[in-house]
Amino acid sequence: MKLNGFNKIKTAVFISGNGTNLRSLIKYSLLRNSKFSINLIISNNYKAKGLQYGNRFKIKKKIINYKNVKKAEKEINKSLKENKIQLICLAGFMKILTKNFIKKFKGKIVNIHPSLLPKYKGLNTHKRAIENGEKFSGCTVHFVNSKLDSGKIIIQKKIRIYKKDTPNTLSKKILKQEHILYPKALTKIISNY
Ligand code: GRF
Numbered sequence: 758m759k760l761n762g763f764n765k766i767k768t769a770v771f772i773s774g775n776g777t778n779l780r781s782l783i784k785y786s787l788l789r790n791s792k793f794s795i796n797l798i799i800s801n802n803y804k805a806k807g808l809q810y811g812n813r814f815k816i817k818k819k820i821i822n823y824k825n826v827k828k829a830e831k832e833i834n835k836s837l838k839e840n841k842i843q844l845i846c847l848a849g850f851m852k853i854l855t856k857n858f859i860k861k862f863k864g865k866i867v868n869i870h871p872s873l874l875p876k877y878k879g880l881n882t883h884k885r886a887i888e889n890g891e892k893f894s895g896c897t898v899h900f901v902n903s904k905l906d907s908g909k910i911i912i913q914k915k916i917r918i919y920k921k922d923t924p925n926t927l928s929k930k931i932l933k934q935e936h937i938l939y940p941k942a943l944t945k946i947i948s949n950y
Pocket of ligand 1: 772775
């Protein structure tokens with residue numbers, strides 16, 4: 758997977774919901790110096806708000822029916838191949854990828870998670886961090902392995918939790934940082950290719 762100075766790394770973003778991280782990745786990818794392009798959006802949810810960015814920025818979209826995981830991943834595989842995708846970014850993708858799929862794309866799938874991993878894997882991270890009286894939380898971009906939110910950490914951003922913070926205010930603050938952190942993480946890993 759060589760970056761030859763002209764070609765940007767072809768990237769697919771997997772979403773299930775709002776897609777604000779997708780939007781920030783697209784915006785960054787359009788900068789002249791960016792090392793990646795967003796060529797494909799995959800969603801398991803045809804109602805995902807983030808799909809609008811596919812239309813707005815003229816990026817291919819693929820909606821995947823997840824009733825049968827095996828079939829779903831087969832279809833995803835096909836789409837990735839057709840679009841010569843080199844890197845996969847999970848951004849609020851609410852489906853678990855199978856071990857087989859992850860193995861196939863080893864070292865080429867990354868995820869963004871709204872906590873300072875290894876703390877608070879899984880859902881409701883902000884609520885749990887506040888309830889535990891944490892002084893800091895944040896966000897992490899990491900490689901995906903077969904254990905949930907457990908792959909090698911690429912980059913993190915720490916955020917102070919104040920007494921007045923609620924899960925809602927904290928999530929807004931962290932999401933804003935996610936939008937900066939994700940493109941930074943991609944730039945970092947691509948530089949190491
Ligand atoms: C983000 O908080 C991300 O860390 C988590 O899901 C959320 C997705 O938000 N994995 P959005 O769809 O990118 O707005």
